[in-house]
Amino acid sequence: MKLGDICSKIGSGATPRGGKDSYKDSGTAIIRSQNVLDWSFSSSGLAFIDDDQSKALSNVEVKQGDVLLNITGDSVARACMVPSEFLPARVNQHVAIIRANEEANNLFLLAWLQANKGTLLKLASSGATRNALTKRMLENLDVNLPSIDVQNKVAAFIDSIQAKITLNARLNGYLAA
Numbered sequence: 415m416k417l418g419d420i421c422s423k424i425g426s427g428a429t430p431r432g433g434k435d436s437y438k439d440s441g442t443a444i445i446r447s448q449n450v451l452d453w454s455f456s457s458s459g460l461a462f463i464d465d466d467q468s469k470a471l472s473n474v475e476v477k478q479g480d481v482l483l484n485i486t487g488d489s490v491a492r493a494c495m496v497p498s499e500f501l502p503a504r505v506n507q508h509v510a511i512i513r514a515n516e517e518a519n520n521l522f523l524l525a526w527l528q529a530n531k532g533t534l535l536k537l538a539s540s541g542a543t544r545n546a547l548t549k550r551m552l553e554n555l556d557v558n559l560p561s562i563d564v565q566n567k568v569a570a571f572i573d574s575i576q577a578k579i580t581l582n583a584r585l586n587g588y589l590a591a
Contacts, residue, residue, distance in 0.1 A: 418553030420523075423513035425549060426485055427474035427505035430467040437461040442468040443503040445476065445496065447484045450509055453528060453576070455482075455494045468504060474511060476503040479520040481512040483527060483547070490545040491534035493527045495520065510552060518559060521569035526557060 418424060430436045430444070437444070441462040449456050463471070476482070476496055484492045486508045496503060505511055512527075514520045527534065533555075538545040559565070 415557050415559050416553060417512070417523075417555040417557050420515055420518040420557065420559060421512055421553075422515040423480075423511055424552050425474065426507050426510045427471055429506045430463050430471065434461075436463070436467065438464050441465065443500050444471075445482060445500075445503050445505045445509055447487060447489045447492075447506075447508040450482050450484050450489070450492050450494050452492050452531075453494055453524075455496050455500065457500065460500070463504065468502070471504040474504050476501060476505060476511060477513065479513075481514075481520055481524045481527065483510045483512055483552070484508060485510045485538075485547040485552075487545060490538040490547060491527075491531045493524055495524055510547070510549070512552070517562065518557075519562065519565040519569045521572055522565040523557075525568065525572055530555075 427444075439462065441464045444461045444463050444467075446459070446461060448459050478498055478501060479495065482494055482496060482505065484490050512520075512523060514523050534547060535545075537551050538547045560568075
């Protein structure tokens with residue numbers, strides 16, 4: 415099965431007119447590749463845009479549960495999901511939104527992307543002077559997808575592990591302080 419067949423959205427965003435100089439101190443988050451880490455989201459350096467800029471980028475709105483994938487540069491193939499406290503959000507042109515349809519579980523897709531990072535890196539380095547994954551490459555990825563029940567069970571297990579990792583990180587922060 416192709417990734418494009420099990421997703422309702424695969425697409426990247428754009429940088430608002432004016433680039434970095436157009437960012438605001440608050441508003442709608444614009445997620446850049448530096449915010450997308452393997453399995454986790456970093457709010458460090460998170461940029462913001464105003465309502466007009468946000469409306470102009472409404473086609474790249476990040477929704478709860480979307481998988482974000484870096485598609486260019488040295489951070490290509492890093493993937494995560496955005497915590498709800500950073501929504502509403504948009505993505506720039508270096509980050510793709512992957513949104514599963516009813517046949518797939520978003521967290522399972524994130525795990526699949528992470529497990530197949532080597533394949534993604536190989537694809538990204540083929541033929542270009544800069545590492546990049548295109549929409550077409552992503553849509554054509556072969557995904558061995560189990561039943562939705564199995565996906566949901568795997569996702570629940572991953573979610574419990576991620577919750578423990580988050581708790582341990584928080585406790586380490588308290589201890590360091």
